[in-house]
Every structure is written in structure tokens, then in C-alpha cells.
Amino acid sequence: MQITDVRIQLIKAPRTKLLAFAEITLDDALVIKDFQIFNSPRGCFVGMPSRKMPDGTWRETIFAINTELAEQIKQTVMRAYEDETSRPENHPTG
Numbered sequence: 001m002q003i004t005d006v007r008i009q010l011i012k013a014p015r016t017k018l019l020a021f022a023e024i025t026l027d028d029a030l031v032i033k034d035f036q037i038f039n040s041p042r043g044c045f046v047g048m049p050s051r052k053m054p055d056g057t058w059r060e061t062i063f064a065i066n067t068e069l070a071e072q073i074k075q076t077v078m079r080a081y082e083d084e085t086s087r088p089e090n091h092p093t094g
Helices: 067-086
Strands: 003-010 018-026 030-040 043-047 050-052 058-060
Antiparallel strands (some): 030 043
16 A cells, blocks of 8 residues: 555644644545644654544544554655645745
8 A cells, every 4th residue: 555645734823732634645546634743742743533532532533454554654644744844835934
């Protein structure tokens, strides 16, 4: 399974730890949306798509069965996020 596209939507003025959303395309055939990129004291990390349950907890709606695919997804999304945040148009000068 190959990640053939990654799209990043930056949060322009983050008020929480959420910095961006991401979507990936697998094998030019399947799009998975709602990955989240968070800031934490240990650095940025990728959260898998999830939803809030009636009891207030969060449950992932998709997850990789093997750790290799999970790591590939997380690393690819983080590289795309870093590329997006390094673009000059995402750093307006005032």
C-alpha cells in the first residue's frame, strides 16, 4: 500500500493544541480524511481520525493493523506538515 498524496490544511490561528488537519490518498484509490496534527510539550504528533463517543471519550475511527504502516502514515503526514509550514506564504510578514 502506497501513500500517493497528502494534503495539509493549516489552522491559521490555533487556539488549542490542534495545528492542522491532513488527508492521505492510498494507491490513488482511497482518501482518508481527518488526521490531526497536534502540538505537545514533547513536540508535534499525528493523531489518527477519531470521533467523540457519548461518554466523552475519543475513539479512533481508523487504525493501521501493523506498526510499519502506522509509522509510514505518521512520518509522511509530518513531512508534509513541515513542508507546508516552511512555505513563505504561510509566514506573512507584517
